[in-house]
Amino acid sequence: MGVVGTSVPxxxxxxxxxxxxxxxxxxxxxxxxxxxxxxTTIPSGRVTGVRLDFDQTGFTVVDWRDIPAAGRNIIxxxxxxxxxxxxxxxxxxxxxxxLLAHDDREKLLQATVEIDYDRTEPLLDAERSDRIHKxxxxxxxxxxxxxxxxxLIVEGEYRTGHQEHIYIETNGCIAVPEANGGxxxxxxxxxxxxxxxxxxxxxxxPRHLVRVLQTEPGGGFGGKEEYPSLIAxxxxxxxxxxxxxVKLVYDRGEDMWATTKRHPSVVRHRTGVKKDGRIVAMEIxxxxxxxxxxxxxxxxxxxxxxxxxxxxxxxxxxxxGRAVFTNTNPNGAFRGFGAPQTQFAMELQMDRIAAALEMDxxxxxxxxxxxxxxxxxxxxxxxxxxxxxxxxxxxxKRSGWRRKRVALDGTDRGIGMALFYHGxxxxxxxxxxxxxxxxxxxxxxxxxxxxxxxEIGQGTRTMHAQIVADAMGISYDEVxxxxxxxxxxxxxxxxxxxxxxxxxxRILERCAHGLKEELRGMAPGEHHRTKGPLKVTRKYEPPPxxxxxxxxxVGDAYATFSWACDVAEVALDxxxxxxxxxxxxxxxxxxxxxxxxxxxxxxxxxxxxGVGYALIEHVVMKDGAMLNAQLTNYTIPTTxxxxxxDTIIVDNPYPHGPxxxxxxxEIPMDGPAPAIVNAIRHLxxxxxxxxxxxxxxxxxxxxxxxxGGVA
Amino acid sequence: xKFQLNGRAVDVEAxxxxxxxxxxxxxxxLTGTKEGCGEGECGACTVLMDGEPVCxxxxxxxxxxxxxxxxxxxxxxxxxxxxxxxxxxxxxxxICTPGMILAALxxxxxxxREQVRIGLAGNLCRCTGYEAIYRAIQKVVDDGGLTLPAAAxxxxxxxx
Numbered sequence: 001m002g003v004v005g006t007s008v009p010x011x012x013x014x015x016x017x018x019x020x021x022x023x024x025x026x027x028x029x030x031x032x033x034x035x036x037x038x039x040t041t042i043p044s045g046r047v048t049g050v051r052l053d054f055d056q057t058g059f060t061v062v063d064w065r066d067i068p069a070a071g072r073n074i075i076x077x078x079x080x081x082x083x084x085x086x087x088x089x090x091x092x093x094x095x096x097x098x099l100l101a102h103d104d105r106e107k108l109l110q111a112t113v114e115i116d117y118d119r120t121e122p123l124l125d126a127e128r129s130d131r132i133h134k135x136x137x138x139x140x141x142x143x144x145x146x147x148x149x150x151x152l153i154v155e156g157e158y159r160t161g162h163q164e165h166i167y168i169e170t171n172g173c174i175a176v177p178e179a180n181g182g183x184x185x186x187x188x189x190x191x192x193x194x195x196x197x198x199x200x201x202x203x204x205x206p207r208h209l210v211r212v213l214q215t216e217p218g219g220g221f222g223g224k225e226e227y228p229s230l231i232a233x234x235x236x237x238x239x240x241x242x243x244x245x246v247k248l249v250y251d252r253g254e255d256m257w258a259t260t261k262r263h264p265s266v267v268r269h270r271t272g273v274k275k276d277g278r279i280v281a282m283e284i285x286x287x288x289x290x291x292x293x294x295x296x297x298x299x300x301x302x303x304x305x306x307x308x309x310x311x312x313x314x315x316x317x318x319x320x321g322r323a324v325f326t327n328t329n330p331n332g333a334f335r336g337f338g339a340p341q342t343q344f345a346m347e348l349q350m351d352r353i354a355a356a357l358e359m360d361x362x363x364x365x366x367x368x369x370x371x372x373x374x375x376x377x378x379x380x381x382x383x384x385x386x387x388x389x390x391x392x393x394x395x396x397k398r399s400g401w402r403r404k405r406v407a408l409d410g411t412d413r414g415i416g417m418a419l420f421y422h423g424x425x426x427x428x429x430x431x432x433x434x435x436x437x438x439x440x441x442x443x444x445x446x447x448x449x450x451x452x453x454x455e456i457g458q459g460t461r462t463m464h465a466q467i468v469a470d471a472m473g474i475s476y477d478e479v480x481x482x483x484x485x486x487x488x489x490x491x492x493x494x495x496x497x498x499x500x501x502x503x504x505x506r507i508l509e510r511c512a513h514g515l516k517e518e519l520r521g522m523a524p525g526e527h528h529r530t531k532g533p534l535k536v537t538r539k540y541e542p543p544p545x546x547x548x549x550x551x552x553x554v555g556d557a558y559a560t561f562s563w564a565c566d567v568a569e570v571a572l573d574x575x576x577x578x579x580x581x582x583x584x585x586x587x588x589x590x591x592x593x594x595x596x597x598x599x600x601x602x603x604x605x606x607x608x609x610g611v612g613y614a615l616i617e618h619v620v621m622k623d624g625a626m627l628n629a630q631l632t633n634y635t636i637p638t639t640x641x642x643x644x645x646d647t648i649i650v651d652n653p654y655p656h657g658p659x660x661x662x663x664x665x666e667i668p669m670d671g672p673a674p675a676i677v678n679a680i681r682h683l684x685x686x687x688x689x690x691x692x693x694x695x696x697x698x699x700x701x702x703x704x705x706x707x708g709g710v711a
Numbered sequence: 712x713k714f715q716l717n718g719r720a721v722d723v724e725a726x727x728x729x730x731x732x733x734x735x736x737x738x739x740x741l742t743g744t745k746e747g748c749g750e751g752e753c754g755a756c757t758v759l760m761d762g763e764p765v766c767x768x769x770x771x772x773x774x775x776x777x778x779x780x781x782x783x784x785x786x787x788x789x790x791x792x793x794x795x796x797x798x799x800x801x802x803x804x805x806i807c808t809p810g811m812i813l814a815a816l817x818x819x820x821x822x823x824r825e826q827v828r829i830g831l832a833g834n835l836c837r838c839t840g841y842e843a844i845y846r847a848i849q850k851v852v853d854d855g856g857l858t859l860p861a862a863a864x865x866x867x868x869x870x871x
Contacts, residue, residue: 019742218805459803640829
């Protein structure tokens with residue numbers, strides 16, 4: 001009997017529950033130094049001087065001049081605009097200028113470094129920025145023709161704020177200098193090969209002299225996708241200069257203040273509808289605040305724009321998106337990657353349209369929902385893997401929508417919904433360009449999986465082992481999973497984009513089939529012991545019939561999508577304007593669950609993050625810096641803030657995923673915020689932004705009173 | 712400084728104002744206790760001190776004198792709560808897990824869902840949405856109830 005579809009014990013469970021799992025801060029090396037990053041405190045200007053006002057005995061001090069001549073002072077990602085260490089120009093608060101290392105942490109913290117600046121006027125408002133990191137235009141049909149057919153045009157403007165990842169383990173790396181002139185990195189990171197590439201460029205070292213190993217990461221959520229390249233670079237420079245191992249672990253305040261966050265957004269909608277609810281034109285304008293460097297903004301914007309029209313049919317659609325420069329910390333990868341922002345706007349717009357038509361919001365969605373045979377905004381024609389209508393109908397039924405929507409009218413409780421989707425894997429031709437590679441090798445007790453996919457809590461090791469065990473017809477216990485270590489694992493791409501199961505898992509399934517064939521019926525352990533080791537490597541192959549035009553933004557944006565519908569029930573305290581989510585009904589289709597307990601964990605955890613995004617997670621920015629960089633002042637959901645969840649997993653096996661699986665990692669983040677804000681709208685309160693803090697709700701109530709609203 | 716650590720009398724040299732968290736991790740080599748925020752908000756560093764959950768990042772080492780300190784290592788890896796967390800998906804990234812399990816030890820033996828929610832409100836988890844943690848604890852409650860290990864309290868009178 002196979003293990004796919006069953007909840008086998010996690011490969012990492014015993015270590016994690018016993019406290020023996022080794023996170024980066026749990027690891028020490030003989031002679032190891034501790035490190036500290038000295039950062040800019042102004043958002044815009046030039047560094048004119050750096051004063052080291054302390055006794056430098058025993059210190060290693062690094063600035064940009066310590067970058068080897070063969071290297072380059074850049075973080076090698078998409079655009080080469082971000083320095084590893086500031087030379088002169090300052091673009092945001094929190095940029096690294098000087099690095100210090102010492103074996104005594106007290107002395108390290110006491111060292112005072114003064115930086116002198118010439119200040120310039122910062123650009124802090126994205127809506128006033130004309131410096132564009134990336135522009136994307138998606139056009140389908142003819143917008144004018146669509147609006148001419150419309151009986152009614154509905155407009156809306158929607159805003160979302162920053163969001164902090166708050167992985168409970170802060171960022172950290174250890175760099176160890178090697179005798180051969182190279183460097184080894186141990187780090188809490190999602191993408192070993194991103195760090196590898198960045199270090200090769202920064203240090204000017206040949207590829208084989210840079211080695212990156214993943215330590216157990218205590219959560220990532222995108223926050224350990226691109227940023228660890230900076231930390232690893234800093235630790236490596238200190239290690240190469242001091243010739244000692246160097247540990248650089250951020251404290252919570254620094255992690256919140258200095259690292260990336262979710263892109264804030266402003267999304268404007270203009271929608272043409274017929275009286276019966278059919279959408280005939282959608283004009284969508286997307287603005288993301290990218291921050292001071294390009295980093296991943298082009299791809300975040302891309303995913304945001306592709307998902308901006310929601311899971312709805314419309315013949316005439318235009319999506320015009322920009323990610324712009326501001327003098328704030330670069331915003332980066334965060335679970336959902338642009339899609340939570342744009343789908344928040346789309347789902348609020350749907351309820352606004354429903355209100356304008358005096359139609360039930362569920363009925364409006366049923367009228368326009370994408371069905372097999374329909375096409376998305378990029379012209380992607382959907383097949384039987386489209387389950388938008390199925391999840392919508394299931395959520396309506398399961399939540400008691402029709403009854404509650406009427407029964408709660410005029411009370412202090414509301415019910416709202418969001419229908420949403422999320423593309424699995426890299427956007428467009430991204431997976432073909434990545435050309436990920438995986439391998440499986442025999443061991444004396446079975447096989448070992450070799451991928452660069454990080455276990456960040458989601459269950460990578462376990463899920464991959466299940467796929468390989470069943471594909472080879474061997475037991476789960478015979479399958480080991482190598483720690484991502486660039487010295488031994490091939491580049492199977494980053495651990496992002498809901499791709500680790502569907503894309504990497506599929507390559508592993510093909511490796512397993514290949515290895516099984518080469519074993520000719522022999523058990524892998526026995527073969528290894530008697531005939532020597534065997535290793536099979538496979539590269540990514542796109543599913544048949546996928547086409548994508550990167551210039552026109554037309555075609556199959558993703559091989560497939562996962563689909564979901566959330567129904568939120570909320571209660572309003574009319575004295576404090578505090579909104580509490582009392583229940584979430586959550587229906588997801590992501591092909592098939594390889595491990596139901598872990599899949600449920602992804603959905604419930606992502607939903608909780610979405611609840612926080614909706615109601616309480618508020619990054620306060622002042623003069624370009626986060627003012628509330630403390631868990632005391634930036635709150636995430638506790639047990640008391642997290643609603644009861646009724647979660648339903650709908651099966652619809654996807655023929656090109658391993659054992660029918662698609663991606664589930666990010667989609668749970670897309671729906672809770674719009675579902676909750678739509679439930680607030682059910683109370684007669686027109687909130688159009690998140691987080692919907694009590695102040696925001698109060699303002700909306702007062703504005704509604706002014707207009708003779710019902711609240 | 713003498714105290715009881717995971718059921719054994721110990722004598723540890725460290726600065727009296729050092730954080731108990733650092734003493735456990737660095738002087739005692741017990742890295743199962745994690746630092747999440749250093750300000751008593753996240754609960755990742757929770758240990759039991761004379762049977763009561765404390766944030767070890769806020770406790771000066773001096774206060775540990777003559778007390779019984781229980782860390783995740785003191786549970787041995789096979790405690791019913793540890794097994795239930797493993798089985799039910801209560802641990803994802805695992806960084807909050809030691810503190811969460813120690814805080815859960817102090818819940819009423821037959822804790823209701825509401826008692827669990829209130830009892831764990833000081834322990835943040837960013838991965839699970841808490842549902843799997845509730846299921847793990849429920850499993851232990853159903854299988855006989857939560858019990859505090861003997862090592863959570865001073866075992867043979869004050870250690871000498």
